[in-house]
Amino acid sequence: xxxxxxxRVLIVDDEAGLRRSLARILSARGFAVEMAEDGDRAIExxxxxxxxxxxxxxxxxxxxGFEVLEHTKRTHPHVEFVMMTAHADVDSAVAAVKSGAYDFxxxxxxxxxxxxxxxxxxxxxxxxxxxAARLEERLVAHERFGELxxxxxxxxxxxxxxxxxxxxxxxxxxxxxxxxxxxxxxxAIHQHSARADRPFVPVNCAxxxxxxxxxELFGHVRGAFTGAxxxxxxxxxxxxxxxxxxxxxxxxxxxxxxxxxxxxxxxxIKRVGSDETRFVDVRVLAATNVDLQQRxxxxxxxxxxxxxxxxxxxxxxxxxxxxxxxxxxxxxxLQKLARRMGRAPKRVSAEAMEALRAYAWPGNVRELEHAVExxxxxxxxxxxxxxxxxxxxQQAPSSSREGRDIHVAGVAEGPLAGLSGVAGxxxxxxxxxRFDLFALPYAEAKxxxxxxxxxxxxxxxxxxxxxxLSAAARHAGLDRSNxxxxxxxxxxxx
Numbered sequence: 001x002x003x004x005x006x007x008r009v010l011i012v013d014d015e016a017g018l019r020r021s022l023a024r025i026l027s028a029r030g031f032a033v034e035m036a037e038d039g040d041r042a043i044e045x046x047x048x049x050x051x052x053x054x055x056x057x058x059x060x061x062x063x064x065g066f067e068v069l070e071h072t073k074r075t076h077p078h079v080e081f082v083m084m085t086a087h088a089d090v091d092s093a094v095a096a097v098k099s100g101a102y103d104f105x106x107x108x109x110x111x112x113x114x115x116x117x118x119x120x121x122x123x124x125x126x127x128x129x130x131x132a133a134r135l136e137e138r139l140v141a142h143e144r145f146g147e148l149x150x151x152x153x154x155x156x157x158x159x160x161x162x163x164x165x166x167x168x169x170x171x172x173x174x175x176x177x178x179x180x181x182x183x184x185x186x187x188a189i190h191q192h193s194a195r196a197d198r199p200f201v202p203v204n205c206a207x208x209x210x211x212x213x214x215x216e217l218f219g220h221v222r223g224a225f226t227g228a229x230x231x232x233x234x235x236x237x238x239x240x241x242x243x244x245x246x247x248x249x250x251x252x253x254x255x256x257x258x259x260x261x262x263x264x265x266x267x268x269i270k271r272v273g274s275d276e277t278r279f280v281d282v283r284v285l286a287a288t289n290v291d292l293q294q295r296x297x298x299x300x301x302x303x304x305x306x307x308x309x310x311x312x313x314x315x316x317x318x319x320x321x322x323x324x325x326x327x328x329x330x331x332x333x334l335q336k337l338a339r340r341m342g343r344a345p346k347r348v349s350a351e352a353m354e355a356l357r358a359y360a361w362p363g364n365v366r367e368l369e370h371a372v373e374x375x376x377x378x379x380x381x382x383x384x385x386x387x388x389x390x391x392x393x394q395q396a397p398s399s400s401r402e403g404r405d406i407h408v409a410g411v412a413e414g415p416l417a418g419l420s421g422v423a424g425x426x427x428x429x430x431x432x433x434r435f436d437l438f439a440l441p442y443a444e445a446k447x448x449x450x451x452x453x454x455x456x457x458x459x460x461x462x463x464x465x466x467x468x469l470s471a472a473a474r475h476a477g478l479d480r481s482n483x484x485x486x487x488x489x490x491x492x493x494x
Contacts (some may be wrong), residue, residue: 007123008032008049012042012056012068013084022055023113030118039063043071050076053102053122055115055493058085058092066096073100080122098381124350125383131327145188148181149332150325154317158185161314167193171264173249173309174287176316179366182287183247184315185316189285190243198242201235206248213256215272218263224273236269239282249286249309250295254302261305284309319368326357329365333372346379353384358448359393458487 009031013019018038023033028425034051036042038062042056054072058065064222069081083104085093093104102122109115145159165172166189174182190200208216215224219234234246246252252260263269264284268277286309319326330348338345348356352375361367375388386394447448457476466469 007053007118007119008034008051010034010042010045010051010054010056012036012039012054012060014038014057014060014064022115026119029116031116039065039068042068046076046079050079052126053080053082053119055082055084055105055119058083058096066092066099069096069099069101078126080126082118085226100133107342121350125347128327128350128353146184146191148184148188149329150322152317152322152324154322155325156177158314158316161312162188163192165189165312165314167194168312169283170311171283171309172285172312172314174285174314174316176287176289177318177364178289179364180316180318181365182316183245183290185314186243186245186247186285186287190245192350193243193283195242195283197241198247200243201239202245202247203235204247206251210253213253214259216342217256218259218269218271220272221274223270228273231271234271236263236277236280236282240280241282243283246284246286248288248290250288250290250292250301253300254300257302257305261308264305264308266267276325279430297339319364323357326368327353329368330356330372333369334376337373337376341376344382346376346382346384348375348384348387352384352389355386355389355393372468454486462487 007030009026011019011022011026011033012035013022014037019035019037023035027033034045034049036045038060042054043063044065045051046054054068056065056068065083065085069083072079072081075101076250081096081101083096083101084107085091085096085104086107093101093106096104100360102125103118105115105118105182145162148158162185172186172189174185187200190196203216205213214220215232215234217234218236219232220228221231222228246260259269263280263282267279267281270277292301292306292310296303296306319329330353334345334348337343356368356371363370371390371393374390375384379385379388399480458472461472461475462469465475468479469484469487473480476483478486
């Protein structure tokens with residue numbers, strides 16, 4: 001959750017009593033508050049001391065909320081805007097959101113917490129956008145690794161290995177689960193090598209019919225087999241002086257493994273049906289997502305070939321082990337999609353981003369890319385919301401997201417209750433433990449499951465008690481002060 005003590009809010013309302021009441025409530029919660037009695041004064045403050053969030057009334061004399069919104073988005077586009085309006089003007093408030101406002105609150109507010117929550121979410125979103133901009137700068141800094149994206153410690157280790165092996169001619173075995181980006185690692189090695197201006201030839205060994213593998217790799221002469229009506233150059237020759245990337249090398253048939261071993265040892269190949277030996281200068285990079293040691297034990301992979309391929313191993317970590325890279329990857333994919341589809345880039349709401357960070361991603365980066373594209377296509381506005389994500393990502397357990405959605409103490413207790421806000425809080429059902437947890441290590445899975453239970457229990461008890469803290473505490477069998485501390489801890493994610 002955003003550190004509220006650091007959130008700068010500008011309240012704009014021509015009604016002095018409401019303006020002061022709002023300032024009092026937000027200040028008590030740690031927000032840094034400034035006030036403006038009209039649109040002209042709001043713009044003066046905006047230019048002098050840019051706030052993070054503007055909370056502005058729609059209907060004001062001189063300059064109305066729409067004019068303040070338009071000026072803000074034109075001159076300070078990263079400042080988030082929350083519009084306040086009476087129930088009769090909801091259509092206008094929706095139009096304001098379409099014009100760039102983050103959210104709107106309808107008067108009378110249901111609770112003080114509803115106002116604070118709206119401001120907090122707007123500030124969260126602003127900081128998320130700013131973080132995305134910083135990530136874009138970091139993306140530029142990592143362009144030397146092509147499409148590989150990530151700044152986590154595990155990806156930094158991969159980058160160091162890429163730079164270390166690029167200048168050598170040794171064979172590299174790239175290991176990792178499906179979808180982690182093994183081919184991107186191979187391309188980065190090639191691009192950093194002295195062969196960068198020579199061919200990079202990728203081949204998926206699993207996709208070639210077994211009877212054609214040798215022909216694909218080493219070529220064939222005319223008449224070598226039925227259908228060979230002309231001679232054909234193989235991929236080793238096509239990659240001469242460059243790099244040959246053998247993806248899913250563990251699926252090569254044994255006969256082809258023998259010829260591959262000879263090519264690696266001596267640089268010699270023979271086209272199928274020919275006795276002529278040809279010499280090639282090819283650097284071989286191989287990748288697999290299977291356990292080659294197990295294949296050796298089963299007798300389907302040659303041990304000597306394994307040692308020849310595994311001169312320098314590089315392990316590409318799964319996405320669940322580099323959660324910190326998810327924001328960067330999401331931003332990168334959104335930028336690519338916008339360019340490819342000729343659309344404006346979309347932003348991601350805080351709730352949606354937290355769901356992306358919480359999901360285990362068994363399909364790794366490839367699955368994340370598909371999920372982001374799904375959301376990009378379905379999102380109606382400029383922002384991707386939680387509901388735009390594929391169902392499996394929406395339901396991922398997220399301690400921070402669930403904590404933020406809890407509406408706490410004083411649903412009808414504060415001095416603004418009944419004066420102004422959004423409709424009263426509606427609580428979601430208690431979360432359930434998903435089988436996605438089984439993709440995580442035991443300790444992390446247990447932590448997330450326990451956190452999801454705690455959050456769900458507190459939220460459900462509050463919902464059944466109508467937001468009454470004392471009644472919820474009695475139901476939970478706790479005294480009010482202890483229960484309140486638990487609720488606060490859930491909100492802050494501690």
